[in-house]
Amino acid sequence: MSNEPIALNDALASFDARWSPRIVTRVNDYDVRVAKAQGEHVWHVHEDTDEFFLVLDGELHISLREPTGERTVVLRRGSVFTVPRGIEHKPSAPSGASIMLLEPTGTSSVGDRHDEVPGHVDATTGHELDS
């Protein structure tokens, strides 16, 4: 990994794929990833880890199946949200978004349990930035 600063815009400009996170840096045993979002991701759950979202551009929706029912939170540019471990969630970005994610290295983008993964969603533990 580089030990130079990384401009997130440059990282985002280096790939086109939607819902296919790239690892920009690591912090101990965590990955900082960026991804482009467009349309719907898939309902999934991370049983053993929280998942942090920061919206860099556009607007991200995250639907949540909580014990009290289902709701959708809306994150505008510059907003953050942490999905607690064990909560089924489905991100979506009707008009597109660029996001930064934080989660333990090795965490799958579609979680430990998930609905059928559509073709436009990449099931991955994150790609290296240059690949």
Next chain:
Amino acid sequence: MSNEPIALNDALASFDARWSPRIVTRVNDYDVRVAKAQGEHVWHVHEDTDEFFLVLDGELHISLREPTGERTVVLRRGSVFTVPRGIEHKPSAPSGASIMLLEPTGTSSVGDRHDEVPGHVDATTGHELDS
């Protein structure tokens, strides 16, 4: 902690203190903190953890004492950098900056070893956002 999205700009607008990080959310046993930077922080080192920086506004300099010598990296708005554990570093922001930090809960803003802490630097493990 809130389980609603948090606009980082709102979080930053809720306090004035420089070099006095606020915890905006937690991710497992990590804190996501925001801080306002102006002038020089202090040389310090986190022996057991990396430290992640994202510049939200302005420009942050981070001086580093690496085995190969001393250098300063410059992070513009939208850039990220991870200071590896064990590397002495001193952030500064000659013209001011707003930053987001990620580190394990309980990590001190002045590390495990540090130069004398000047009065304008808050030695803290992070304040709650509302306090």
